[in-house]
Amino acid sequence: MKNKGLAVPYVAWLAIFVVAPLILVLIYAFHDGSRFTLDNFRVMGTYAAVFGRSFLLAAIATLICILIGYPVAWFLAREGAGMRRIATILIMLPMWMNFLLRTYSWMSILENTGLLNTLFQKIGLISLVNGIFGTNYTYFSMINTQGAIVLGMVYNYLPFMILPIFTVIEKIDPRLIEAAQDLGANSAVVFRKLIFPLSVPGILSGVTMVFVPSVATFAISRLLGGGMVTLLGDLIEAQFLGGAYNPYLGSAISLVMMVIVLVCMAVMNRFGEGEEEAMLL
């Protein structure tokens, strides 16, 4: 604590690369190149559909991440040290490869002539479905759909859900569980009254780490969604690198997005705090 000087490099880094850009975004959002104005926000209503879709898809992806990630973290935390290490490496492993490459390979997996459809054809699944439902598929449409976008989000961000939950569950004092069992709680009650409430902070940080990048993604929607729908990330990118070059509007959209995300997070954290207090009582 005495050596505050040690923090200077990082504080300077934060100031230059986080705070200063944020201030620029703020200024740009209220500017139109010649004067300060609110015009950028007046047109925001036109993008309501894009905002709605982005938040919906990100929310679905986050929910799926919780449903898949929580059990994984739970079982992982109960394994021995060796198993944990191997599993953690396996969960992290995909992240050692570039994000775009990983997403690109999903394209070849999901395409109409891709790996999965070829597999389905070989094992007769497609003709089976055609036989049962009287349909006439030659492949299942998977790529270029909103489902594929959600899949891409879940695949890319799932580790960020598993790891924080795992860390929290791992730290739960086993004596608490023993005490609960001594007092007659069966395993369902132990989970509901003890483990789950104690793991809420992990879920919350997992939600933040999955939801925020999902809302802002643009590579996933382009590669897996086939560019069929615009998400917030695409919209913002188009303002900076599109034909109309309007960094002011782009900044305004970014700002609105950040504010909505912050509000979501604040509401959630409030909810989280409530849980913890309930525990203490």
Next chain:
Amino acid sequence: MKKILSLILAVLMVCPLLTACGGSGTSSQYPNGEVNVLNWGEYISDGQDGTLDVIEQFQQETGIKVNYNVCPDNETLYANLQQGDSYDVIIPSDYMISRLIDEGMLTPLNFDNIPNASDVDPKFLNPAYDPDNAYSVPYMWGTVGIIYNTTMVDEAITSWDSLFDKKYAGQVLMINNSRDAIGVALKDLGYSYNTTNQAQITEAVNLLIQQKQNGIVQAYVMDEIFDKLEGGEAAMGVYYAGDYLTMYENNQDLAFVVPSEGSNIFTDAMCIPAGAANQANAEKFINFMCSKDVGVANCEAIGYSSPLMSVVEALDPAITADPVAYPSDEVLASCEAFLNLPEDILKFYDSEWLRLKA
């Protein structure tokens, strides 16, 4: 501590290896200053597969160091310039050149220093994007058309109409940028690419919306189209002639056509941004790029078409006889170049594009 020390030593030992591979000599090797070049990716002969390394050759001949950069598209180039990046030579496309000229972002060239520019075919002189021929020297040109898989269609494709034909549902790839995609619909309706009539643009976008709602479009793509067409994932798509030649090498079932309604002819030309630090070196570089041997090497490496007469003569006749790379004057006459659009129309394009994609 020992472990950390040995790790540091190991890293230090590897460092010289990396710099030996990556470094390209010292500045004393280049007594005549430098030139900062911004080009598209894969758009120059770079010494791969035994081709001529154009940049290295220039450095050796002139003693000028080339700082070579690439960027993905005109809009990114424009954003880079707006943000104050300094380049000495840029190679934007026609409509972006006229926008840069309009906004005073280019320097007039001194053609006394670019004698090789006299080799440019007169039909590329005084183009609509640079009517006084003051700011640009054309580098490469080409057309946009429909690339289709002959095994997946039962007719020869000749018209933009095929892209809107329900029988190709789920089989059509459209370009994922507003100017090109809306342009396809404008041409199909018989309008100009450069129309500023909002009703015509709206009509074109309505056609695209119908095309999307009828499930004809499989996806809106840029360079992902290479994989998708080569792999037979889609029957047809809209893209550049030069890139078709690359795709054809990997899949001989593909064919290219400039639709009968006419299409886009684009020219990428070398320019010097306003306020460039090394104008004299930039003009030397442009002149070098216009020399015959360099032009031939570039054409052979990237597959696009050269506006230089001596280069076209020197190229393998099999290439220059190919109507894909060098279409007939008749086809060329049906083609139209993109011009810069007024700002309100550019904004209108953006909002219409969102109407399609929202």
